[in-house]
Ligand SMILES: O=P(O)(O)OP(=O)(O)OP(=O)(O)OC[C@H]1O[C@@H](n2cnc3c(O)ncnc32)[C@H](O)[C@@H]1O
């Protein structure tokens with residue numbers, strides 16, 4: 001049986017990754033934009049609070065179950081920044097190019113380039129669901145100064161996975177999903193929904 005699910009995100013890169021992960025296992029994904037749901041506020045200092053706010057917002061405006069993702073890149077030498085502020089690290093309007101340029105500049109004088117991607121997923125059956133289903137995932141790597149690769153989105157061209165010898169923008173989409181913070185979180189979430 002296919003299950004209809006609203007994806008509480010306006011990020012096209014996330015949408016592609018979720019479609020590839022969820023459609024083969026029987027979910028019919030609908031981005032919130034299809035229902036004219038505007039971007040939710042993300043005012044909180046934790047990923048999980050922002051993800052819950054996004055999921056409830058989409059479920060409230062569509063009347064359907066919703067899945068939200070809040071994620072980011074956390075750089076150790078920067079005390080975990082940009083973290084929850086990853087999407088707007090270089091200010092408004094959101095720009096991957098300016099975010100990456102700022103990240104590389106901020107790290108130029110640092111020896112430690114280690115970082116990790118973090119993702120929290122929240123699924124709500126309806127807007128006031130008292131038992132949201134929550135799962136997370138983490139993916140270690142390091143930030144490199146020169147962009148490599150054209151796949152993915154966001155910080156991917158600067159996020160190197162030393163074990164694979166590639167940036168996450170050089171990975172095929174299925175390989176990224178097999179390893180990524182988002183893929184890990186989604187597999188854990190799906191286990192909880194069974
Ligand atoms: O809130 P929604 O609408 O889902 O879209 P968003 O892009 O604003 O998403 P977030 O608020 O969760 O911010 C996450 C940011 O972290 C970065 N990011 C998260 N996952 C990533 C990934 O897999 N590859 C590259 N960058 C990623 C990227 O800059 C995202 O914009």
Ligand SMILES: [Mg+2]
Nearest residue numbers: 039042070087
């Ligand atoms: Mg956002």
